Amino acid sequence: MVPSKEELFKEVLIKTSRSGGKGGQHVNKVSSKVELVFNIATSSFFTEEERALLLERLASRLDAEGNLHIVAQEDRSQLLNKQRAILKLGNLLSKSLQVQKKRKPTKVPKAVIEKRLQNKAAKSEKKRNRKSLDF
Template sequence: MIPPKEDIIKEVTFKTSRSGGKGGQNVNKVSSKVELIFTIANASFLSDDEKSLLEEKLSNRLDSEGNLHIVSQEDRSQLLNKQRTVLKLMNLLTKSLQVQKKRKPTKIPKGVIEKRLMTKSITSSKKENRKKPGLD
């Protein structure tokens, strides 16, 4: 289960820098790009099983120190970008912590097998009727 936003914000660090893109002179003056850094190993609200599951599922997104980096620079406002990174992190955590159910293999119903065999026999009889009659 994912904790409230306030608990997550206590566990992460934010870095700001100047972002590219639209904004005119504002881009050159204001540090609106926000990078959220989340260390899975230090998260107090996650159990050991959840931490190992996250490290396994997010292994391609973690850096060498085990930090998860999420960047947002879509908005001109630093505050909106900060909120966006927190939402991205929450969505990522909820998706990664979901465990898929194992598929239970089921038998093929008799009706399906009979129908398949029936269509095969109908098709073979059609093709048999297309042949020229033999002299046997």
């Protein structure tokens, strides 16, 4: 189960820095880039099974200490970037925790088999008609 935004704020380390992009002189003065650091292993929200699933699915996004880094610098406001980063983290966690249903293989319908065989027969007939007759 994915925790709420408020609960995530309690467990996340927030780093701010100057971001690039539009803003002109404003960018040089304000630290609007937000980086969230979330440690899955020490989080109290998840069960052991969920934690193992997250560590497995997000292994490519974790650093050496097992921290997950989320960066947001799209907006000029630090507050909006914090909110955007928390949303990104929540979405990432919820997508990673979803377990896909096992696919049940279905039998190929008879109509599909018949249509394939008819197409094969038509193609072979077409090629047979192209051959030159040998007298």
